[in-house]
Amino acid sequence: MPDRRFYSVSGPFTLAELAEVAEAKLLQAESGTRLVRDVAPLDTATPDDVSFLDNPRYADAFRQSRAGACVVHPDRAGGAPAGMAMLVTTTPYRGYARIAQAFYPDPAPAGRPTARDAIDATARIGDGTEIGLGAVIGARAEIGKSCRIGAGVVIGPGVVIGDHARVGPGASLAYCLVGAHVRIFAGARIGEDGFGFAPDPRGHVRVPQLGRVIIGDDVEVGANSTIDRGSGPDTVIGDGCRIDNLVQIGHNVRLGRGCVIVAQTGISGSTVLEDHVVIGGQGGLAGHLRIGAGAQIGAQAGVLRDVAPRTSVGGTPAMPLRQWLRQSAILARLARKRSD
Amino acid sequence: MPDRRFYSVSGPFTLAELAEVAEAKLLQAESGTRLVRDVAPLDTATPDDVSFLDNPRYADAFRQSRAGACVVHPDRAGGAPAGMAMLVTTTPYRGYARIAQAFYPDPAPAGRPTARDAIDATARIGDGTEIGLGAVIGARAEIGKSCRIGAGVVIGPGVVIGDHARVGPGASLAYCLVGAHVRIFAGARIGEDGFGFAPDPRGHVRVPQLGRVIIGDDVEVGANSTIDRGSGPDTVIGDGCRIDNLVQIGHNVRLGRGCVIVAQTGISGSTVLEDHVVIGGQGGLAGHLRIGAGAQIGAQAGVLRDVAPRTSVGGTPAMPLRQWLRQSAILARLARKRSD
């Protein structure tokens, strides 16, 4: 269930209503008045939740799911467990996206500005904490002791920040829980929407991003870097990580302890770094990978597969560092020979 | 003619004055008192405008142009149409840059701050729109209904934003017309100067950027991404595009409908993407290219040539995806063999 500090749920909706929203057909027509209260992934869904099956990888989870309803492709509806209502459509991810929008609509505008405090009356600020000029602190935010929040920083509703944190000018934090002794530099963007949508030639359909960013203790996030919040699971940055400037970290990424990410690196959604991984500048990692503890990824490498612990890789597509160096040498020799 | 919502023109200037500004020689000395009222490209210039010829690619446009005057290299002055005055210099782009600065000087500072409203009195804000704390809305800006403008957002003079838009904290928009249902995330920079100057060992000369950014409906622009305004033509983002974080889009780039641009991609000036192009993370596109509809460009690819519709490319320099995969495989085999 999405964190109620950040997300309030609409509904409940009947299955008939959801079928209409999803442009799907409810196979169990007799269940049209049944109520559904939330969205959830297949493995954690309860009979009150609606889920979806898009990627065949999750077929097992589908068969074992306790979800009350599921958006599926007609070809897969046959494998449903007993009691699960089927919302059938040829574009199940799109259907799910529309249902998730119904449960979690974009927050409505509050209307024309009225007299408000830059620090919301319900926010809690620890002793000895400095709030810079022009900073805006949202409702129910909690900031620890002895922090320095820079000028023009924007901290969203419900955000929690530990003691002795430092946030540079103009940074913004939303949908996140941040540890102690964290240093976030100017212009960093924590907790914006992940890049999530159901691609569609008629118009891509936004998938509400319902997770958070969890940042451990003693983490640094460089200037103008971006860390998107999770789509449902969280994006997690382990204790002691050092993230340089202009780094992009996608939704649901998990970094272990003490990872070092040099400037302009990009880590795609759902990739996991174990402890003490190091990535050189401008490295790029595909999504859904696992990078083993202590692995070293060279500058500008393009990593398309898992990397074993304590190995070094380089090149695009990335390969063991020694192999990449050898390739570069061989190719240079070939080029010299042919030009004789 | 540059959009008068954003640019006010100085002048008129005599040809003699412009010759001095451009450090050029006016071939038709008798025309020194003739007045010129604006700058324009060769193909749209009128007898009241001054234009320039630098790239030989535009020699035809030069011969057919109706421009009243033109900055040219002495070697090319011979091809001028009748009635066009010649401002001759060995560095015509530099000369033009100085003339354009004369017509469009950087806006003068308004002097020390006085009591002003964060929302300018001449701005129009639609019903139900929320303006965040510390946001600044410039003169004559128009923001539609039911928008959410985040804390600390800066919206420049004359900017137009459609209904139901959402702009994240600390973003800034200038010189742009933005559609409805657009979502611009925190820290995005829309409408800054393109990277335009006449290179010169004595000091590069800035070329005033006189175009706009036009953003269609239902577009998303990710956190800390940058979209420069056009140099004279516009930079255009088609309906339904999805642009991820930390993406750079250069001046005069045109994106068709529904394009998907993954994080940290860079698109150089004047490149055109037709509809539904997809670019993976950290992709790089050279300038002045055409990428066909539905083309797919791999992560980290470096595209130096046009890409045909519905093809997939990868690698640097980019090539058909299958060829790139084959190359990678062959090279890996070679490296293994030589190391035996």
Add this chain to the structure above:
Amino acid sequence: MPDRRFYSVSGPFTLAELAEVAEAKLLQAESGTRLVRDVAPLDTATPDDVSFLDNPRYADAFRQSRAGACVVHPDRAGGAPAGMAMLVTTTPYRGYARIAQAFYPDPAPAGRPTARDAIDATARIGDGTEIGLGAVIGARAEIGKSCRIGAGVVIGPGVVIGDHARVGPGASLAYCLVGAHVRIFAGARIGEDGFGFAPDPRGHVRVPQLGRVIIGDDVEVGANSTIDRGSGPDTVIGDGCRIDNLVQIGHNVRLGRGCVIVAQTGISGSTVLEDHVVIGGQGGLAGHLRIGAGAQIGAQAGVLRDVAPRTSVGGTPAMPLRQWLRQSAILARLARKRSD
């Protein structure tokens, strides 16, 4: 000695105190009460300073240094000059980092906000300069004449900006001295901490960054670009440089005059560019390199070695441009052949 406009020093400390801070052993136990007043590099240290030796490259500087004390590995303590006290530890860079933190602690928070002026009373603003709404100007900052400082800009204590400068909305400047006629675009981050720490599996230890950013006249810095301040030496941007959007410039980098750095390029720490170097989009340069005057570095190139003046390089690892083009051609031919 760090610039006292930006950094105030704590201490003095006794050698016994520093040994404890550094978790090191003081070899000259009888010197435990001697006072040390500052940190400094080996070559400029005086008898009042403590320095460190980590990289063997600096063994000569060590032998000739006048530093009063030095943090060293036990294996190297033997080479010390007479009179230099030895703080011995197997992790000398970590030990130095802790000592530097003692001399230069992170500025303490100023406590809860009270009525303050957005423009500090001790700041000096030149005639005819415009300060945007919501901009914050720190203590003792000096801004020249006829500047335009955008809305929401944050200028730190002691920053100096020359005449006719333009700073775009939401940019932030700290620890820097900026020349005249400079244009800094929206969201740029000047003077944030360099990426400096002593790597340690128990927790990386931050090394205080004690230098500045020095920006010459007539420089442009693009939107959302980041230029870190020096670690002790300065980061320097020469007159007339043009830096595009989303560029990262690491600590201690030095750019000569008139360099052109295209978007999304990253330059690692301590690399030096001589005059009129051009780097294409998404270029990456390793640290501690020297790039000769007039060199041209291709888009997406990955430069791992010095580049000679007036040469062109491309590819990763970067090589002479002609060789890179030849390699690409040969590889393409091989791939075609093998697929027959």
